Amino acid sequence: MEDYQAAEETAFVVDELTQLGRARCESWTTNVVEQTSSQLTKLGEPLKYVVTCVIMQKNAAGLHTASSCFWDSSADGSCTVRWENKTMYCIVGAFGLGIGPPSPADDLPPVVHLLTPAMNSVNSFLVLFKSVLWHSQNVEEKNK
Amino acid sequence: MEEYHRHCDEVGFNAEEAHNIVKECVDGVLGGEDYDHNNINQWTASIVEQSLTHLVKLGKAYKYIVTCAVVQKSAYGFHTASSCFWDTTSDGTCTVRWENRTMNCIVNVFAIAIVL
Numbered sequence: 001m002e003d004y005q006a007a008e009e010t011a012f013v014v015d016e017l018t019q020l021g022r023a024r025c026e027s028w029t030t031n032v033v034e035q036t037s038s039q040l041t042k043l044g045e046p047l048k049y050v051v052t053c054v055i056m057q058k059n060a061a062g063l064h065t066a067s068s069c070f071w072d073s074s075a076d077g078s079c080t081v082r083w084e085n086k087t088m089y090c091i092v093g094a095f096g097l098g099i100g101p102p103s104p105a106d107d108l109p110p111v112v113h114l115l116t117p118a119m120n121s122v123n124s125f126l127v128l129f130k131s132v133l134w135h136s137q138n139v140e141e142k143n144k
Numbered sequence: 145m146e147e148y149h150r151h152c153d154e155v156g157f158n159a160e161e162a163h164n165i166v167k168e169c170v171d172g173v174l175g176g177e178d179y180d181h182n183n184i185n186q187w188t189a190s191i192v193e194q195s196l197t198h199l200v201k202l203g204k205a206y207k208y209i210v211t212c213a214v215v216q217k218s219a220y221g222f223h224t225a226s227s228c229f230w231d232t233t234s235d236g237t238c239t240v241r242w243e244n245r246t247m248n249c250i251v252n253v254f255a256i257a258i259v260l
Contacts, residue, residue, distance in 0.1 A: 026223055056223075061215060
């Protein structure tokens with residue numbers, strides 16, 4: 001999946017140093033999202049993108065993330081990358097949203113399949129209160 | 145990353161309205177609770193689902209992405225960032241930070257206009 005590869009390559013940017021410093025961490029999260037976003041747009045797909053990144057020190061407290069989306073399941077999709085080294089965890093979420101009017105169920109352009117999750121349905125657009133709930137649960141270390 | 149600030153209002157997306165909706169949801173789910181590893185899954189799921197439901201009920205022509213991160217308070221670092229490639233005249237975002245004695249919660253709402 002092209003989205004997955006782009007996000008994973010960018011996550012390795014943060015593997016420069018082993019110590020977690022506050023100032024560096026702040027620039028890492030910024031660099032990760034900016035580089036991921038620019039690499040995704042370079043794919044040239046007719047999509048808008050939202051990229052989020054969470055970096056958390058290891059051997060710290062518990063962390064839980066979740067996301068829920070209300071969109072056109074035939075045109076939009078998401079991808080999560082979890083990355084870690086010996087001092088920190090990094091969770092990157094990339095969301096791609098189709099531009100233009102919602103597609104009819106039997107008229108999906110080929111590019112949509114790159115981002116369409118496996119559980120995608122082809123129901124009509126704007127089915128109220130139907131959300132794609134996706135949990136990203138990576139860090140569960142407790143305080144020792 | 146800005147702290148304790150809402151992202152600026154975009155034309156077409158009412159960030160203040162979304163902020164109030166999300167803050168109410170988080171208060172309702174986490175208010176009065178201490179960090180609990182057994183319940184945290186349920187709490188984060190409830191926050192994103194309830195926030196999304198209330199945003200959809202506004203009846204506006206938007207697609208929504210709601211993300212939530214809850215972290216136990218500690219002496220250690222925690223950073224988040226986001227980047228968006230979209231139409232700045234119609235799309236917008238809102239970030240809500242919430243905390244109590246034992247945990248921090250960050251909720252991001254991204255609203256992308258639907259072109260009909």
